[in-house]
Amino acid sequence: MSSVSTFGTFTTARLGIYAAQKGLQITGNNISNINTRGYTRQVLDQISLRTGGSDRYASQYDVKVGNGALPVGVSQIRDPYLDIRYRGEMSSVGALDTKLNILDSIASILDEVARGDDEMGVIEAQFSDLYKALQHLDDSTGQEEFDTQVQSSAKALVTLFNTYASRLEKEKQNTVKRFEQEIETVNKLLTNIKELNSSIRKSDIHGDNTLEQRDERNRLLDELSQYMKIDVVYSMEDIGAGQMVEKLTVKLAGANPQPDTLDPRTDRAVLVDGVHATQLVLGDAADNYSITLAGLTDVKSRPMDNHSTTRTEISEAAFNAAMKALQDLAADPDKPNNVTVDAANGTKTVDDLMGYTYTTKYIKQAGNPTKFYKIETTHAEAVADGIKLDDNDIRGGLQAYREMLTESGEFTTSDTIANVDESAATKRGFPYYQKALDLLANQFAKVMNEANQGYLMNENGEYLNAKLEVLKDASGNPITESNVVKTKSQLGEWKRLLAQKGVKDGNDYKLDGDNYVDENGKPITDSAGNVLTKSGIDDANKQLEEWETALKDNGVAMGKPLFSNNGDGNDTEGITAANISISKDWSTGAAKIIASFVQASGFDHIATTDSSNITHMLALMDKKMDYFPTDMVGDAANEGSMFHGSFQEMLTNLQSVMANDQRSTSIQLNNYYTSSLDLDTQRDSVSSVDLNDEAMNLMQYQKSYAAACRLMTTVDEVLDKLINSTGIVGR
Amino acid sequence: MIRATTNGVLRSYRSNLNRSFLALNKARNSVLSGRTYNSYAEDPAAAAHSFQLRRSFLRTSSQYTQSSTVLHKFETAYQAMDRIVGLVDNEHEDSSYAAVLRGANDPTGSGRAALGKDILQLADSIVQATNGARYGNDFLFSGADGLNVPLEWTGEGENRVLTYRGIPVDAGGPVVEMDDAKQPIEVNIYGEDPATKTDAVYYALADGSGTISKTDYDAAAEKPAVKMDPNDTTKPLDVAADAKAGGYYKLKPSGKTIEKAEYDTQKAESDKLLAQLKYLSNDEAKYVDIGLGLQEHDNSNDLITSSAYDIALQATDYLGYGVDEDGDPKNIVSILQRMGTLLQNCGEDGRWENPDVDGEEYTRLANKLKTASDGLHTQHVKLTAQVTFLNNNHNQLKDTANTLNEQFLEIDQVDLADAITSFAWAQYCYNSALKMGNSILSQSLMDYMN
Structure with missing residues (x-):
């Protein structure tokens, strides 16, 4: 016009x-x-x-x-790329924030900085107090009130161990409760996203752009990204009659990096599929607090029909090549059993034997011009019991909860490393700190109990029988304390060396003839330069056994355990920080600290103020010794020593490990938080x-x-x- | 960022304001607590170092207390030993040595018996002084058997024997005459060398001091008194067989003979006792930790002896034990006991009970007392050195504790001037941030629209 x-x-x-x-x-x-x-x-x-x-x-x-x-x-006005980056950072922020919170709660128990009288620490200072009490007893040997003082100090020490252990356990249980609440929160988020998707879909169909609902959905996705690492995908869904609506899919990002060895379905772990969403189900402690994704359901809790089909137009040449390939495959005698081919109808079906079936169909559509299509259909079986996520499938805050509740660092078993998480030995949560504290309490009790039990000997360290005659072994040599201690120590060193340098071979280590060898096939030598041999170790064990039997049968046993696993008894088995107690015998006066095992030749009694054994106990308080995780967890992968030092140094080490973990987590969190803040500000620069x-x-x-x-x-x-x-x- | 928005600016502001407030809070805590760090995680290296120093400080403090006790013990022992030295040997006119000199130089011997009582009393005083050296419940000179009295008398009167922890202090006898190769010389029952008995017939001297050959007897102008044959009291008893036989040793200093078997039995028994005394003197120890680095040997429960201090004081180390080559006691108290007995046994006229031997023995013992006294002096000087060492160590522990205290406080405590400056700066920054916030919130184009 x-x-x-x-x-x-x-x-x-x-x-x-x-x-x-x-x-x-x-x-x-x-x-x-x-x-x-x-x-x-x-x-x-x-x-x-x-x-x-x-x-x-x-x-x-x-x-x-x-x-x-x-x-x-x-x-x-929104930049999806910034959303992806922001949510990626937020999963790290969520994970580190959770980890730091939990570490802070552990530190509130174990961190002894600026605590105790004159800021000398708590357990740390009590060890020093026990040392002081032993010193007084050393000086005033034979006077019962000083034995009582040692007992009082030891009682305070074990009570502190008990308190620490009980507070750690309580904090762990609180963390479990918090974890359960977080799972609830995530489930509510998933439900809300599902409902929003449903609402947005309806609006889309009616031509309403529902921008405010999309904002709310984005906010929920942001929130969700703190709990786990997610992939958010927007696609268009054909709802028929030529109408397309937007579909939101949320998957676990990077789940199951090893599909060959683990349940491959988990790498398809879908949290939200349009109007369908899953719910997280938390396993119990025995199940390592694993997370299972329940089947996808819609807002009315109806399960999802897992069909998806895509149609792609292809060229005639591609069509012909595909048909030829199908015919070849049909004729191939090596065709896998899980592949079905119907060459005449241009169909190939692959069953991945793990719940998914993939069908590819090639069709020729007559017309002007003739068109060729490739139609791919994926069918997923309904997963009745959900998909149980692997140990490292989930990241973000939820994974941090799991790790802090389950990881035990050096106490991790070989089975866990092989089948659950290969880097588990370097992750430390509640179980690590609990077991490390247990190990310290156990080692302390073991060492002091051993020190307070022994056999009567003369001034030369030769064990005596009831007639005060020197005990001799089968070779006629006197059985001496120094030989027994040396042999025990030697066997300990060999055990440690084998654990560090040996190559596991069943229940033993790799041998070259009689010699134990390292991974390069070279013989392993001890600190004295002797090659570790199987016969040598067997002989030493046999010798030690012979001596111990002779001592048990004919020696004059002295002393009783000072520490037990229960204040009502004298059982020393399985002492932990939670149960370490003053033994009943010691607390009732039936047992005392043995001042000396030495009765010099010709004397009818042990010198009344001889305190050689108390001096030995004092030396033990500062003696550097090995701490073996296997003492607490029999099948721990780390058979070597996790630390070499005195009791107090072990306690300091425990705090140092925790503090360094806290510090590095805090630094990382600060970095990620700053990045996320920058990204959020960038998002604001676009969208706000x-x-x-x-x-x-x-x-x-x-x-x-x-x-x-x-x-x-x-x-x-x-x-x-x-x-x-x-x-x-x-x- | 290509576009600054109201909310973006506010977000940045909030974040920075919070950081500024955190910094202010940290600076404030630092001033209030006076610590450079308030948790292990704030500075793990410093915290670990501080705990190490604090541990050393507590160890040193308890070692200081222990050292103080040990020092007091040794000072008490020193005072006791000072008194004993005074009792034994000094210029004091009541001392043993002065009494001994009086006993030896008394021209008339009239006061010997009374002097003997004095010397015996002095011997008792030494025992009492040794036993009286106590610290708390411990007898200081009992070695490692501190709950038992160190010295005790067994028996009565002149036969009483001094024991240390139940062992006679004069163990080591009997002493017999030895040849150059330090082997006992075998004698006959009369104390004579059988090899010298070549005559056919010998008679026993009536006083039991030996034998005389028939040839010498017959040749003697004045016949010595000999034992007579019980069957014919007019004839001297022929003891040729006994005189030629061995099987005896000659005891020192008495000169009496002892049957070889009896000697062996007594010697073995006495050697055991002597070995016990030697063990107590040389090997028995009671170690305490006074900050010398208490430690055991690797792979053993054996203490590195130089890392602890031996506080076992043995009375016998000071007063002596065993017998010398003359068969005389080495112990001061035993010597005095013997000398006092010799004097006490003198008659009212001051004559020795056995004039031939007592005077000689008294003189010999007087020399032995001098030797024992010298030994006591040496030990006394050693004790003085020990007390000096303990004193020095005590002072060193005090210095070490002070140094350690300074070191960990240096790590833990803030320099207040620095902390307050930091706080003032943090407060200044925070105030500036607040000021900035006021202008951020008030300014926008909206405010300028008409």
Whole structure:
């Protein structure tokens, strides 16, 4: 149409007014929502309206003009890439934040900095107090009140061990409860996302863009990303009749990196599939607090029918090549059993034997021109019992809970490393700190109990029988304390060396003849330069056994355990930080600290103030010794020593490990938090409402509104001239 | 960032304000607690080092207490020993040595019996002084058997024997005459070398001091008194067989004979006792930790003896034990006991009970007393050195404790001037951030629209 209708420009002005009004409305909405969490600023999408098509008789002098502005929609300004990056960072922030919180709670128990009298620590200072009490007993040997003082100090020490252990266990149980609550929160998030998806889908179908609901969904996804690492995918779903709606899929990111060795279904772990979502089910302690994804259900809890089909148009050449390949495969005698081929119908079906069936079908559609399609269908069996996630499938805050509740560092078993988590030995949670404290208590009790039990000997360290005669072994040599201790120590060193350098071979270590060898096949030597031999170790064990039997049968046993696993008894088996107690015999006075095992030749009694054994105990308090995780966990993968030092040094080491973990976690958290903050600010730079912007918009739309009104006035005046003041000459 | 938005700016502001507040809080805590770190995680290396130093400090403190006790014990022992030295040997006129000199130099011997009582009393005083040296419940000179009295008398009167922890201090006898190869010389029952008895007939001297050959007897102008034959009291008894036979040793200092078998039995028994005394003197120890680095040998329960201090004081180390080559006691108290007995047994006229031997024995014992006294002096000087060492060690422990205290406080405690400066700076930053916040919130284009 080459000409303009008389009142056409009024429409242009009206559209301008409408567009400016809409713009003001959106600006107002933006300003109103400036403080709404997760709100994404909206902008008016408007186009220039041009009506009509080609004129039948077009004039080259004709000028075509548009008909004004037309608002066609409202859109959000958002950068999906920033969302992905932000959520990736947030999973790390969530994991580190959770880990740090839990480490802080452990530190509130174990960290002894600035605690105790004169800030000397708590258990740390009590060890020193026990040392002091032993010193007094050493000086005042034979006086019962000083034995009582040692007992009181030891009692305070074991009570502190008990308290620490009980507080650690209580904190662990609190963490389990917090973990359960977090699972609940995640499940609510998944349900909310599912419901929002359902709502958005319905709105999509009805042509409503539901921007506010998308904002809320994004906010929920942000929140979800703190608990686990997620992949968010937006795709278009064909709902039939040529209508496409958006579909949101949320998967666990990076789940199951080793599909060959673990349940491969977990790498397809889907949290949300459009209007369907899963729920997390938390396992118990015996199940390592594993997480299982329940089957996907919709808002009415109906299970999902797991079919998905994609259709791709292909070239004729590709079609022919595919058909040929199908025929070849059908004829191939080595065709795998899980592959079914129907070459005539162009169909291949692959059953991955793990719940998924993939069908590929090639079709030729007659027409002009003829079209060729490849149709791929994936069918997933319904997973009745859900998908149990592998140890490292889930990341983020939830995984941090799991790790802090289950990881035991050096106490990890070989089985766990082989089948659950190959890096488990370097991760330390509650079980590590509990077991390390147990090991310290156990070692302390063991060493002091051993020191307080022995056999009567003469001044040369030769064991005596009841008639005060020197005990001799089968070779006629005196059985001496130094030989027994040396042999025990030697066997301990060999055990440690084998654990460190030996190569496991069943229940033993790899041998070359009689020699134990390292991974390079070289003989292992001890600190004295002797090669470790199987016969040598067997002989030493045999010798020690012979001596111990002789001592048990004929020696004069002295002393009783000082520490037990229960204050009501004298059982020393399985002493831990939680149960370490003063033995009943010691507390009731039936046992005392043995001051000396030495009765010098010719004397009828042990010298009354001889305190050689108390001095030995004092030396033990500062003696550097090995701590073997296998003492607490028999099948621990680390058969060597986890630490070499005194009791107090072991305690300091335990705190150092914790503090360094706290420190590194805190530094990492700070880094990730700063990054996430930067990313959030970047997202704000794109998506957030800015008052300056909106002020500009206000002015802009106000002016354009005024301009459109002016246009209308102008057109009115023009038409007034035309109608009322035109053609009246001479009237 | 290509676009700064109101919310973005606010977010940054909030975050930075929070950081600033955290820094302020940390600086404030630092001033309030006076510590450079308040948790292990804040500075793990410093915390570990501090615990190590604090542990050493507590060890040193308890070693200081222990050292103090040991020092007091040794000072008490020193005072007791000082008194004993005074009793034994000094210029004091009541001392044993002065009494002995009086006994030896008394020209008339009239006061010997009374002097003997004095010397015996002095011997008792030494025993009492030794036993009286106590610290708490412990007898200081009982070695490692501190709950039992060290010295005790067994028997009565002149036969009483001094024992140390139940062992006679004069163990080691009997002493017999030895040849150059330190082997006992075998004699006949009369104490004579059988090899010298070549005559056919011998008579026994009536005083039991030996035999005389028939040839010498017959040749003697004045016949010595000999034992007569019980069957014919007019004839001297022929003891040729006994005189030529061996099987005896000659005891020192009495000169009496002892049957070889009896000697062996007594010697074995006495050697055992002597071995016990030697063990007590040389090997028995009671070690305490006074900050010498208490430690045991690797792969053994044996203490590194230089890492602890032996506080076992044996009375016999000071007063002596055993017998010398003359068969005389080495112990001061035993010597005095013997000398006092010799003097006490003198008659009212001051004559020795056995004039032939007592005077000689008294003189010999007087020399032995001098030797024992010298030994006591040596031990006394050694004890003085020990007390000096303990004193020095005690002072060193005090210095070490002070140094350790300074060291860990240096690690743990803040320099207040530095902390307050940091706090003032943190507060300044925080105030600036607050000021900035006020302007951020007030400014936008909206405020300028008409």
